[in-house]
Amino acid sequence: MLESLLALGGLVLLRDSVEWEGRSLLKALIKKSALCGEQVHVLGCEVSEEEFREGLGSDINSQLVYHDLFRDPLNWSKTGEALPDRPLGALRAMCKRTDTSPITIAFDSLSWLLLHLPCTTLCQTLHALSHPDSCLGDSSSVQRVRVLGLLHEELHGPGPMGALSSLAQTEVTLSGKMGQASVHILYRRPQQRPTFQVDPTTHLTFNLHLSKKEREARDSLTLPFQFSSEKQQALLRSGPGQTTSHIFYEPDVYDDLDQEDPDDDLDI
Numbered sequence: 595m596l597e598s599l600l601a602l603g604g605l606v607l608l609r610d611s612v613e614w615e616g617r618s619l620l621k622a623l624i625k626k627s628a629l630c631g632e633q634v635h636v637l638g639c640e641v642s643e644e645e646f647r648e649g650l651g652s653d654i655n656s657q658l659v660y661h662d663l664f665r666d667p668l669n670w671s672k673t674g675e676a677l678p679d680r681p682l683g684a685l686r687a688m689c690k691r692t693d694t695s696p697i698t699i700a701f702d703s704l705s706w707l708l709l710h711l712p713c714t715t716l717c718q719t720l721h722a723l724s725h726p727d728s729c730l731g732d733s734s735s736v737q738r739v740r741v742l743g744l745l746h747e748e749l750h751g752p753g754p755m756g757a758l759s760s761l762a763q764t765e766v767t768l769s770g771k772m773g774q775a776s777v778h779i780l781y782r783r784p785q786q787r788p789t790f791q792v793d794p795t796t797h798l799t800f801n802l803h804l805s806k807k808e809r810e811a812r813d814s815l816t817l818p819f820q821f822s823s824e825k826q827q828a829l830l831r832s833g834p835g836q837t838t839s840h841i842f843y844e845p846d847v848y849d850d851l852d853q854e855d856p857d858d859d860l861d862i
Contacts, residue, residue, distance in 0.1 A: 600626055603738045604763030605724045607704075609747045614768040614775060617641075620700060620744050625650055627698040627740070628657045634698045639663045639706035646702065663706075696738050699723055703744035704758065713754045720761055 600623065610616030628634050636658055638646050643662050647655045701707065707716050724741045743762075747755060759765060765780040804812065 605741045606764045607762035609767045632696045635659045636700045700742040705746040
């Protein structure tokens, strides 16, 4: 499962709950990325750096670039910027990277950032991180960027959840029953680029539309099958110089001319 998740770029959203925590899965994905030789940046907000690095091993920890927002989030020690500029500064620094090596950026967690930053600001930053070509302007020199975001879905309403869900290419929801954990993975295919269709009527040898004069001529034309009242009167009225025709009928011996009993020849 880890290989299939790491094979995809974009934003991978890890949705956990109080009963089923997702930090263990986040650390497993980070470990797998580091073993693949990728650069790994971790934005830690909820637990201390020591607690987060615990269990990863010295070889993995040596490859992690940890941005600590947990120890002094309000900048009481006056060593840096306070909220909200401090996490935004760390995010902007990640967005402005210009190297072309694959990188994994992990957020522990997006829920903490949502509580301290506007949802629109966070969504715009996540989009810039997961789509570096839109940030740098040259997609040919940008390698794959994977963003792992831990999200405690019980802390947020449908608005922020829907906004983050629309940005994610992969959603991993942790749940379970009877003490047995289960994982539901939703993968969205990348949106296809719009294609410009050629107008099929540009090179025709005939016109599909009538001009104003052509339309007036068509409307004034009387079709042969249209039996108007004028045509009917013209047929019934004989004009001067027109010849008239007569029908001459000579009955034969078998014709029945008895008007009182026209059916007497039927022998009924």
